[in-house]
Amino acid sequence: MNRFVIALGLSLAGLAPLPGVATAADMITAARPAPAVIHYRYATVDGVKVFYREAGRKDAPVVLLLHGFPTSSHMFRNLIPLLADRYRVIAPDYPGFGYSDAPDHTRFTYSFAHYADIVDDLLGQIGATNYALYVMDYGAPVGYRLALKHPERVTALVVQNGNAYEEGLKGFWDPIRAYWASGSEKDREVQKGILTLDATKFQYTDGVRDVSRISPDNWLQDQALLDRPGNNEIQLDLFYDYRTNLPLYPQFQKFFRDRKPPTLIVWGKNDKIFPEAGAHPYLKDLPDAEMHILDTGHFALEDKLDEIAPLMNDFLDRTLLK
Incomplete structure (x- = not known):
């Protein structure tokens, strides 16, 4: 008879377990994976304290998670424990x-x-x-610039609504393009509309079929940090600097063609900021990439973690543990 059934029967009958036979509770507990231990650390880089989340064994393959705007490594809080059993996961805040x-x-x-x-x-x-790179939103130009510096270090790519092609910059970007063209204070002021609570909430909820799956903690935490004194000017500087990424697109694409990193693309098709049109051109340069277009919006991890995490684990296991 199955040892678990014996243990369960003894437990229900109120009898002591047989010598050498684990209790049902012991066997259930043993079947569950231990929760991941996540460390919250700081390092001083270029004179500033940089916060990062880290989990997993030091000798495991590294997965580097690079966040988007207006969030932080907080966007990976639920993904990290699902990767840390086999990988060293690092997620910094810029x-x-x-x-x-x-x-x-x-x-x-x-x-x-x-x-x-x-x-x-x-x-x-x-x-x-x-490191394998997970790039999303701002994480794409940060990660791809890193790849240009050290192409030999990139073991794989996971791309989630992270743009590297002109086709991925649609109407949402028109006011920002005007700012790039003029650099004027007037056009800079227009961008402040993106820094409001309504705009932050929009990024999390627009294009999501079941908004009940999106925690309000996301936009409330992000907004509290955006509203810190002086942070508006930081974000407006970054909006303006984003223009410097576009001339690098051909170099990013050359990196894809030359290095051919194994690539998984998981893209929220309802994203108005980085729409689906930005996903498909990757296949021109990475024809072997695995692509999954998901019925969600910009922050796809918030409501599609149950789909993205298994796809990532399967992809990374085949790529990094072979």
Whole structure:
């Protein structure tokens, strides 16, 4: 007879377990994986304290999670435990985001080039010399700039609504393009509408079929950090600097063609910021990429974690553990 059935029967009868036979509770507990231990750490990089989340064995393959706007490593809080049993997972906050320092924009350069350098220096400090990249929103230009610096270090890509093609910049970007063209204070002021609570909530809920799956903690936490004194100017500097990513698109695409990193694309098709049109051009340069177009919006992890995490684990297991 099955040992679990024997143990359960003895337990229900109120009898002591047989010698050498585990209790039903012991067997149930043993079947459950131990919860992941997540560390919340700081490192000083270029004179600022950079916060990062880390989990998993130090000797495991590294998965680097790079967040988007207006959030932080908080966006990966539910994904990290689902990867940490086999991977060393690292998720930093860029300066001006999350729990990293946010020095005044007149004393610190807020740019995507600087962010890539900071992430690069952080990884050097903590001994992460090779890594799979998860890139989303701002994480795409940060991650792809990092890839241009060290193409040999990138072991795989997971792309979630992270753009590298002109086709992925539609009407949402028109007011920002006007700001890029003029650099004027008037066009800069227009961008402040993106920094409001309504705009932050929109990014989490627009295009989502079941909004009850989206925690309000997301937009309330993000907005509290956006509303810190001086943070508006940081974000407006970054909106303007985003223009410097577009001339690098051909280099990003060349990296894809030359290095052919194993790639998984999981894309929320209802995203108005980085729409589905930005997903398909990846296949021109990465024809072997695995693509999954999901019925959700910008922050796909919030309501599609149950789909994305299994896809990622299967992909990473085949790619990094072979």
